[in-house]
Amino acid sequence: LGVRVVQLQPGYVRSEASAVVSAVTGGRGLPAARRRPQAERGPGGRPWVVQNVETFGCIGLLVRHGLDWYQQVGTADEPGTRLLTVTGAVHRPGVVELPVGAPLRAALRAAGGATRPLQALLVGGYAGRWLAPEHLDVPLTVDGIRAVGGTLGAGLVVALPDTACGLATTARVVRYLASQSARQCGPCTNGLPAVAGAVEELAAGRPSPGVLDRLSRWCGLVTGRGACSHPDGAVALVRSALETFADDVQQHLAGDCGRSGLDVGVPA
Ligand code: SF4
Structure with missing residues:
Protein backbone atom coordinates (compact mmCIF):
# COMPACT_ATOMS: atom_id res chain seq x y z
CA LEU A 1 0.00 0.00 0.00
CA GLY A 2 1.60 3.27 -1.09
CA VAL A 3 1.25 6.34 1.09
CA ARG A 4 1.62 9.88 -0.21
CA VAL A 5 1.44 12.84 2.15
CA VAL A 6 -0.15 15.95 0.64
CA GLN A 7 -0.03 19.27 2.47
CA LEU A 8 -3.19 21.30 2.01
CA GLN A 9 -3.37 25.06 1.72
CA PRO A 10 -4.56 26.58 5.00
CA GLY A 11 -8.25 27.43 5.03
CA TYR A 12 -11.35 26.31 6.90
CA VAL A 13 -13.26 24.87 3.93
CA ARG A 14 -10.18 23.13 2.50
CA SER A 15 -10.81 20.17 4.81
CA GLU A 16 -14.28 19.60 3.34
CA ALA A 17 -14.33 16.15 1.69
CA SER A 18 -14.63 17.25 -1.94
CA ALA A 19 -11.98 19.94 -1.34
CA VAL A 20 -9.56 17.32 0.01
CA VAL A 21 -10.15 15.05 -2.99
CA SER A 22 -9.69 18.03 -5.29
CA ALA A 23 -6.37 18.90 -3.63
CA VAL A 24 -4.92 15.38 -3.82
CA THR A 25 -5.92 15.06 -7.48
CA GLY A 26 -4.24 18.30 -8.50
CA GLY A 27 -7.32 20.54 -8.38
CA ARG A 28 -7.83 23.87 -6.62
CA GLY A 29 -8.52 22.26 -3.27
CA LEU A 30 -11.92 23.91 -2.88
CA PRO A 31 -15.37 22.35 -2.33
CA ALA A 32 -17.01 20.94 -5.45
CA ALA A 33 -19.58 23.21 -7.09
CA ARG A 34 -22.28 20.62 -6.51
CA ARG A 35 -23.19 18.75 -3.32
CA ARG A 36 -22.62 15.07 -3.94
CA PRO A 37 -21.01 12.58 -1.56
CA GLN A 38 -17.50 11.76 -2.72
CA ALA A 39 -18.27 8.14 -1.79
CA GLU A 40 -20.73 8.12 -4.71
CA ARG A 41 -18.83 10.03 -7.34
CA GLY A 42 -15.78 12.26 -7.26
CA PRO A 43 -13.04 13.27 -9.70
CA GLY A 44 -12.67 10.80 -12.56
CA GLY A 45 -16.24 9.66 -12.00
CA ARG A 46 -15.03 7.27 -9.31
CA PRO A 47 -16.13 6.91 -5.67
CA TRP A 48 -13.59 8.22 -3.13
CA VAL A 49 -13.14 7.28 0.52
CA VAL A 50 -12.40 10.30 2.69
CA GLN A 51 -11.81 9.74 6.41
CA ASN A 52 -10.12 11.69 9.15
CA VAL A 53 -7.02 10.50 10.97
CA GLU A 54 -9.02 9.47 14.05
CA THR A 55 -11.11 7.07 11.99
CA PHE A 56 -8.05 5.48 10.40
CA GLY A 57 -6.57 5.16 13.91
CA CYS A 58 -9.70 3.31 15.06
CA ILE A 59 -9.54 0.99 12.03
CA GLY A 60 -5.93 0.17 12.90
CA LEU A 61 -6.88 -0.75 16.48
CA LEU A 62 -9.82 -2.79 15.24
CA VAL A 63 -7.60 -4.79 12.91
CA ARG A 64 -4.89 -5.28 15.54
CA HIS A 65 -7.08 -6.22 18.53
CA GLY A 66 -10.29 -7.54 16.98
CA LEU A 67 -13.96 -6.66 17.23
CA ASP A 68 -14.59 -8.05 20.74
CA TRP A 69 -11.81 -5.92 22.19
CA TYR A 70 -13.00 -2.85 20.33
CA GLN A 71 -16.57 -3.25 21.56
CA GLN A 72 -15.57 -3.36 25.23
CA VAL A 73 -16.12 0.40 25.44
CA GLY A 74 -18.66 2.66 23.83
CA THR A 75 -22.28 1.88 23.02
CA ALA A 76 -23.84 -0.93 20.99
CA ASP A 77 -24.47 1.42 18.07
CA GLU A 78 -21.22 3.37 18.39
CA PRO A 79 -18.49 1.24 19.95
CA GLY A 80 -15.03 2.59 20.74
CA THR A 81 -13.76 5.92 21.95
CA ARG A 82 -13.88 9.49 20.70
CA LEU A 83 -11.29 12.24 20.76
CA LEU A 84 -12.47 15.67 21.88
CA THR A 85 -10.64 18.97 22.04
CA VAL A 86 -11.76 20.66 25.25
CA THR A 87 -10.94 24.32 25.74
CA GLY A 88 -12.24 27.51 27.33
CA ALA A 89 -12.86 27.68 31.08
CA VAL A 90 -11.26 24.36 32.05
CA HIS A 91 -8.12 23.71 34.11
CA ARG A 92 -6.31 21.53 31.53
CA PRO A 93 -7.35 22.44 27.98
CA GLY A 94 -6.35 19.85 25.41
CA VAL A 95 -7.36 16.66 23.63
CA VAL A 96 -9.11 14.01 25.72
CA GLU A 97 -10.24 10.49 24.80
CA LEU A 98 -13.54 9.20 26.18
CA PRO A 99 -15.68 6.11 25.64
CA VAL A 100 -18.44 6.92 23.16
CA GLY A 101 -21.60 7.50 25.19
CA ALA A 102 -19.86 9.14 28.16
CA PRO A 103 -21.78 12.23 29.30
CA LEU A 104 -20.73 15.67 28.12
CA ARG A 105 -19.67 16.53 31.68
CA ALA A 106 -17.04 13.74 31.47
CA ALA A 107 -15.24 15.80 28.83
CA LEU A 108 -14.99 18.70 31.27
CA ARG A 109 -13.82 16.38 34.04
CA ALA A 110 -11.13 14.88 31.78
CA ALA A 111 -9.90 18.42 31.11
CA GLY A 112 -9.50 19.12 34.83
CA GLY A 113 -12.98 20.50 35.46
CA ALA A 114 -14.44 23.95 34.94
CA THR A 115 -12.60 26.95 36.32
CA ARG A 116 -15.81 28.98 36.67
CA PRO A 117 -19.56 28.43 36.68
CA LEU A 118 -20.50 27.79 33.04
CA GLN A 119 -23.25 29.52 31.12
CA ALA A 120 -22.99 27.38 27.96
CA LEU A 121 -20.85 24.95 25.97
CA LEU A 122 -20.01 25.22 22.30
CA VAL A 123 -20.09 21.63 21.08
CA GLY A 124 -18.99 20.40 17.66
CA GLY A 125 -16.63 23.11 16.47
CA TYR A 126 -16.90 26.63 15.08
CA ALA A 127 -19.87 25.41 13.06
CA GLY A 128 -21.24 23.58 16.10
CA ARG A 129 -24.05 24.57 18.46
CA TRP A 130 -24.25 26.28 21.83
CA LEU A 131 -25.76 24.04 24.49
CA ALA A 132 -26.93 25.16 27.93
CA PRO A 133 -25.38 23.48 31.02
CA GLU A 134 -28.65 21.61 31.57
CA HIS A 135 -27.41 19.32 28.79
CA LEU A 136 -24.23 18.26 30.64
CA ASP A 137 -25.58 14.73 31.10
CA VAL A 138 -26.33 14.18 27.43
CA PRO A 139 -24.36 11.17 26.06
CA LEU A 140 -21.55 11.91 23.64
CA THR A 141 -23.01 9.92 20.76
CA VAL A 142 -24.16 11.17 17.38
CA ASP A 143 -27.80 10.53 18.31
CA GLY A 144 -27.43 11.77 21.89
CA ILE A 145 -26.09 15.17 20.88
CA ARG A 146 -28.49 15.42 17.96
CA ALA A 147 -31.44 14.84 20.33
CA VAL A 148 -30.69 18.17 22.03
CA GLY A 149 -30.15 19.99 18.74
CA GLY A 150 -26.37 19.69 18.68
CA THR A 151 -23.70 18.02 16.60
CA LEU A 152 -20.42 16.34 17.51
CA GLY A 153 -18.88 17.77 14.34
CA ALA A 154 -15.15 18.24 14.70
CA GLY A 155 -15.20 17.19 18.36
CA LEU A 156 -14.54 20.62 19.85
CA VAL A 157 -16.01 21.47 23.27
CA VAL A 158 -15.64 25.07 24.46
CA ALA A 159 -16.64 25.84 28.06
CA LEU A 160 -18.04 29.37 28.22
CA PRO A 161 -17.64 30.88 31.71
CA ASP A 162 -20.19 33.18 33.30
CA THR A 163 -17.73 36.06 32.88
CA ALA A 164 -17.71 35.95 29.05
CA CYS A 165 -20.29 37.21 26.58
S1 SF4 B 1 -18.43 26.05 -1.94
FE1 SF4 B 1 -19.95 27.69 -1.84
S2 SF4 B 1 -20.98 27.30 0.11
FE2 SF4 B 1 -19.05 26.17 0.21
S3 SF4 B 1 -17.60 27.60 1.16
FE3 SF4 B 1 -17.42 27.85 -1.06
S4 SF4 B 1 -18.77 29.59 -1.50
FE4 SF4 B 1 -19.35 28.80 0.51
Whole structure:
Protein backbone atom coordinates (compact mmCIF):
# COMPACT_ATOMS: atom_id res chain seq x y z
CA LEU A 1 0.00 0.00 0.00
CA GLY A 2 1.60 3.27 -1.09
CA VAL A 3 1.25 6.34 1.09
CA ARG A 4 1.62 9.88 -0.21
CA VAL A 5 1.44 12.84 2.15
CA VAL A 6 -0.15 15.95 0.64
CA GLN A 7 -0.03 19.27 2.47
CA LEU A 8 -3.19 21.30 2.01
CA GLN A 9 -3.37 25.06 1.72
CA PRO A 10 -4.56 26.58 5.00
CA GLY A 11 -8.25 27.43 5.03
CA TYR A 12 -11.35 26.31 6.90
CA VAL A 13 -13.26 24.87 3.93
CA ARG A 14 -10.18 23.13 2.50
CA SER A 15 -10.81 20.17 4.81
CA GLU A 16 -14.28 19.60 3.34
CA ALA A 17 -14.33 16.15 1.69
CA SER A 18 -14.63 17.25 -1.94
CA ALA A 19 -11.98 19.94 -1.34
CA VAL A 20 -9.56 17.32 0.01
CA VAL A 21 -10.15 15.05 -2.99
CA SER A 22 -9.69 18.03 -5.29
CA ALA A 23 -6.37 18.90 -3.63
CA VAL A 24 -4.92 15.38 -3.82
CA THR A 25 -5.92 15.06 -7.48
CA GLY A 26 -4.24 18.30 -8.50
CA GLY A 27 -7.32 20.54 -8.38
CA ARG A 28 -7.83 23.87 -6.62
CA GLY A 29 -8.52 22.26 -3.27
CA LEU A 30 -11.92 23.91 -2.88
CA PRO A 31 -15.37 22.35 -2.33
CA ALA A 32 -17.01 20.94 -5.45
CA ALA A 33 -19.58 23.21 -7.09
CA ARG A 34 -22.28 20.62 -6.51
CA ARG A 35 -23.19 18.75 -3.32
CA ARG A 36 -22.62 15.07 -3.94
CA PRO A 37 -21.01 12.58 -1.56
CA GLN A 38 -17.50 11.76 -2.72
CA ALA A 39 -18.27 8.14 -1.79
CA GLU A 40 -20.73 8.12 -4.71
CA ARG A 41 -18.83 10.03 -7.34
CA GLY A 42 -15.78 12.26 -7.26
CA PRO A 43 -13.04 13.27 -9.70
CA GLY A 44 -12.67 10.80 -12.56
CA GLY A 45 -16.24 9.66 -12.00
CA ARG A 46 -15.03 7.27 -9.31
CA PRO A 47 -16.13 6.91 -5.67
CA TRP A 48 -13.59 8.22 -3.13
CA VAL A 49 -13.14 7.28 0.52
CA VAL A 50 -12.40 10.30 2.69
CA GLN A 51 -11.81 9.74 6.41
CA ASN A 52 -10.12 11.69 9.15
CA VAL A 53 -7.02 10.50 10.97
CA GLU A 54 -9.02 9.47 14.05
CA THR A 55 -11.11 7.07 11.99
CA PHE A 56 -8.05 5.48 10.40
CA GLY A 57 -6.57 5.16 13.91
CA CYS A 58 -9.70 3.31 15.06
CA ILE A 59 -9.54 0.99 12.03
CA GLY A 60 -5.93 0.17 12.90
CA LEU A 61 -6.88 -0.75 16.48
CA LEU A 62 -9.82 -2.79 15.24
CA VAL A 63 -7.60 -4.79 12.91
CA ARG A 64 -4.89 -5.28 15.54
CA HIS A 65 -7.08 -6.22 18.53
CA GLY A 66 -10.29 -7.54 16.98
CA LEU A 67 -13.96 -6.66 17.23
CA ASP A 68 -14.59 -8.05 20.74
CA TRP A 69 -11.81 -5.92 22.19
CA TYR A 70 -13.00 -2.85 20.33
CA GLN A 71 -16.57 -3.25 21.56
CA GLN A 72 -15.57 -3.36 25.23
CA VAL A 73 -16.12 0.40 25.44
CA GLY A 74 -18.66 2.66 23.83
CA THR A 75 -22.28 1.88 23.02
CA ALA A 76 -23.84 -0.93 20.99
CA ASP A 77 -24.47 1.42 18.07
CA GLU A 78 -21.22 3.37 18.39
CA PRO A 79 -18.49 1.24 19.95
CA GLY A 80 -15.03 2.59 20.74
CA THR A 81 -13.76 5.92 21.95
CA ARG A 82 -13.88 9.49 20.70
CA LEU A 83 -11.29 12.24 20.76
CA LEU A 84 -12.47 15.67 21.88
CA THR A 85 -10.64 18.97 22.04
CA VAL A 86 -11.76 20.66 25.25
CA THR A 87 -10.94 24.32 25.74
CA GLY A 88 -12.24 27.51 27.33
CA ALA A 89 -12.86 27.68 31.08
CA VAL A 90 -11.26 24.36 32.05
CA HIS A 91 -8.12 23.71 34.11
CA ARG A 92 -6.31 21.53 31.53
CA PRO A 93 -7.35 22.44 27.98
CA GLY A 94 -6.35 19.85 25.41
CA VAL A 95 -7.36 16.66 23.63
CA VAL A 96 -9.11 14.01 25.72
CA GLU A 97 -10.24 10.49 24.80
CA LEU A 98 -13.54 9.20 26.18
CA PRO A 99 -15.68 6.11 25.64
CA VAL A 100 -18.44 6.92 23.16
CA GLY A 101 -21.60 7.50 25.19
CA ALA A 102 -19.86 9.14 28.16
CA PRO A 103 -21.78 12.23 29.30
CA LEU A 104 -20.73 15.67 28.12
CA ARG A 105 -19.67 16.53 31.68
CA ALA A 106 -17.04 13.74 31.47
CA ALA A 107 -15.24 15.80 28.83
CA LEU A 108 -14.99 18.70 31.27
CA ARG A 109 -13.82 16.38 34.04
CA ALA A 110 -11.13 14.88 31.78
CA ALA A 111 -9.90 18.42 31.11
CA GLY A 112 -9.50 19.12 34.83
CA GLY A 113 -12.98 20.50 35.46
CA ALA A 114 -14.44 23.95 34.94
CA THR A 115 -12.60 26.95 36.32
CA ARG A 116 -15.81 28.98 36.67
CA PRO A 117 -19.56 28.43 36.68
CA LEU A 118 -20.50 27.79 33.04
CA GLN A 119 -23.25 29.52 31.12
CA ALA A 120 -22.99 27.38 27.96
CA LEU A 121 -20.85 24.95 25.97
CA LEU A 122 -20.01 25.22 22.30
CA VAL A 123 -20.09 21.63 21.08
CA GLY A 124 -18.99 20.40 17.66
CA GLY A 125 -16.63 23.11 16.47
CA TYR A 126 -16.90 26.63 15.08
CA ALA A 127 -19.87 25.41 13.06
CA GLY A 128 -21.24 23.58 16.10
CA ARG A 129 -24.05 24.57 18.46
CA TRP A 130 -24.25 26.28 21.83
CA LEU A 131 -25.76 24.04 24.49
CA ALA A 132 -26.93 25.16 27.93
CA PRO A 133 -25.38 23.48 31.02
CA GLU A 134 -28.65 21.61 31.57
CA HIS A 135 -27.41 19.32 28.79
CA LEU A 136 -24.23 18.26 30.64
CA ASP A 137 -25.58 14.73 31.10
CA VAL A 138 -26.33 14.18 27.43
CA PRO A 139 -24.36 11.17 26.06
CA LEU A 140 -21.55 11.91 23.64
CA THR A 141 -23.01 9.92 20.76
CA VAL A 142 -24.16 11.17 17.38
CA ASP A 143 -27.80 10.53 18.31
CA GLY A 144 -27.43 11.77 21.89
CA ILE A 145 -26.09 15.17 20.88
CA ARG A 146 -28.49 15.42 17.96
CA ALA A 147 -31.44 14.84 20.33
CA VAL A 148 -30.69 18.17 22.03
CA GLY A 149 -30.15 19.99 18.74
CA GLY A 150 -26.37 19.69 18.68
CA THR A 151 -23.70 18.02 16.60
CA LEU A 152 -20.42 16.34 17.51
CA GLY A 153 -18.88 17.77 14.34
CA ALA A 154 -15.15 18.24 14.70
CA GLY A 155 -15.20 17.19 18.36
CA LEU A 156 -14.54 20.62 19.85
CA VAL A 157 -16.01 21.47 23.27
CA VAL A 158 -15.64 25.07 24.46
CA ALA A 159 -16.64 25.84 28.06
CA LEU A 160 -18.04 29.37 28.22
CA PRO A 161 -17.64 30.88 31.71
CA ASP A 162 -20.19 33.18 33.30
CA THR A 163 -17.73 36.06 32.88
CA ALA A 164 -17.71 35.95 29.05
CA CYS A 165 -20.29 37.21 26.58
CA GLY A 166 -21.77 34.42 24.46
CA LEU A 167 -22.92 36.82 21.75
CA ALA A 168 -19.52 38.49 21.43
CA THR A 169 -17.89 35.05 21.31
CA THR A 170 -20.31 33.99 18.58
CA ALA A 171 -19.67 37.20 16.65
CA ARG A 172 -15.94 36.45 16.51
CA VAL A 173 -16.51 32.92 15.27
CA VAL A 174 -19.09 33.91 12.66
CA ARG A 175 -16.87 36.69 11.31
CA TYR A 176 -14.08 34.12 10.94
CA LEU A 177 -16.40 31.65 9.20
CA ALA A 178 -17.56 34.41 6.84
CA SER A 179 -13.92 35.15 5.98
CA GLN A 180 -13.37 31.49 5.13
CA SER A 181 -15.99 31.24 2.38
CA ALA A 182 -14.50 29.85 -0.81
CA ARG A 183 -16.43 32.63 -2.60
CA GLN A 184 -17.96 30.34 -5.17
CA CYS A 185 -21.63 30.69 -4.19
CA GLY A 186 -23.47 34.00 -3.84
CA PRO A 187 -25.50 33.21 -0.70
CA CYS A 188 -22.30 32.19 1.10
CA THR A 189 -20.06 34.96 -0.31
CA ASN A 190 -22.53 37.76 0.39
CA GLY A 191 -24.82 36.24 3.00
CA LEU A 192 -22.31 35.19 5.64
CA PRO A 193 -20.65 38.64 5.92
CA ALA A 194 -24.13 40.16 6.29
CA VAL A 195 -25.02 37.66 9.01
CA ALA A 196 -21.68 38.29 10.74
CA GLY A 197 -22.28 42.05 10.64
CA ALA A 198 -25.71 41.71 12.24
CA VAL A 199 -24.35 39.47 15.02
CA GLU A 200 -21.56 42.00 15.62
CA GLU A 201 -24.10 44.83 15.88
CA LEU A 202 -26.02 42.87 18.45
CA ALA A 203 -22.90 41.82 20.37
CA ALA A 204 -21.71 45.42 20.56
CA GLY A 205 -25.05 46.51 22.01
CA ARG A 206 -25.62 48.95 19.16
CA PRO A 207 -28.21 47.17 17.04
CA SER A 208 -29.91 49.04 14.24
CA PRO A 209 -33.72 48.81 14.17
CA GLY A 210 -34.98 45.44 12.95
CA VAL A 211 -31.65 43.66 13.33
CA LEU A 212 -33.21 40.46 14.67
CA ASP A 213 -35.70 40.29 11.80
CA ARG A 214 -32.94 40.82 9.26
CA LEU A 215 -30.77 38.22 10.94
CA SER A 216 -33.59 35.71 10.87
CA ARG A 217 -34.34 36.43 7.21
CA TRP A 218 -30.70 36.26 6.10
CA CYS A 219 -30.15 33.01 8.00
CA GLY A 220 -33.12 31.54 6.13
CA LEU A 221 -31.85 32.79 2.77
CA VAL A 222 -28.37 31.35 3.26
CA THR A 223 -29.33 27.91 4.58
CA GLY A 224 -28.98 25.11 2.04
CA ARG A 225 -27.92 27.50 -0.73
CA GLY A 226 -24.20 26.76 -0.83
CA ALA A 227 -22.43 24.08 -2.81
CA CYS A 228 -21.09 22.81 0.52
CA SER A 229 -22.50 22.98 4.03
CA HIS A 230 -20.18 25.78 5.22
CA PRO A 231 -22.93 28.44 5.35
CA ASP A 232 -25.36 25.99 6.97
CA GLY A 233 -22.96 25.41 9.86
CA ALA A 234 -22.39 29.12 10.41
CA VAL A 235 -26.12 29.83 10.41
CA ALA A 236 -26.84 26.94 12.78
CA LEU A 237 -24.29 28.40 15.21
CA VAL A 238 -26.01 31.79 15.05
CA ARG A 239 -29.44 30.29 15.61
CA SER A 240 -28.23 28.29 18.60
CA ALA A 241 -26.65 31.45 20.06
CA LEU A 242 -29.89 33.41 19.73
CA GLU A 243 -31.71 30.59 21.52
CA THR A 244 -29.15 29.77 24.21
CA PHE A 245 -28.39 33.42 24.99
CA ALA A 246 -31.97 34.63 24.59
CA ASP A 247 -31.82 36.73 27.78
CA ASP A 248 -28.54 38.30 26.66
CA VAL A 249 -30.09 39.13 23.29
CA GLN A 250 -32.76 41.18 25.04
CA GLN A 251 -30.11 42.92 27.14
CA HIS A 252 -27.95 43.66 24.09
CA LEU A 253 -30.89 45.23 22.27
CA ALA A 254 -30.66 47.94 24.92
CA GLY A 255 -26.85 48.12 25.18
CA ASP A 256 -23.58 46.28 25.79
CA CYS A 257 -23.53 43.76 28.67
CA GLY A 258 -20.03 44.80 29.73
CA ARG A 259 -18.48 41.37 29.19
CA SER A 260 -15.98 40.46 26.48
CA GLY A 261 -16.07 37.51 24.12
CA LEU A 262 -14.08 34.40 24.98
CA ASP A 263 -10.95 33.72 22.92
CA VAL A 264 -11.80 30.38 21.32
CA GLY A 265 -8.67 30.24 19.18
CA VAL A 266 -10.14 31.75 16.04
CA PRO A 267 -7.22 32.62 13.72
CA ALA A 268 -6.66 36.37 13.42
S1 SF4 B 1 -20.98 27.30 0.11
FE1 SF4 B 1 -19.35 28.80 0.51
S2 SF4 B 1 -17.60 27.60 1.16
FE2 SF4 B 1 -19.05 26.17 0.21
S3 SF4 B 1 -18.43 26.05 -1.94
FE3 SF4 B 1 -19.95 27.69 -1.84
S4 SF4 B 1 -18.77 29.59 -1.50
FE4 SF4 B 1 -17.42 27.85 -1.06
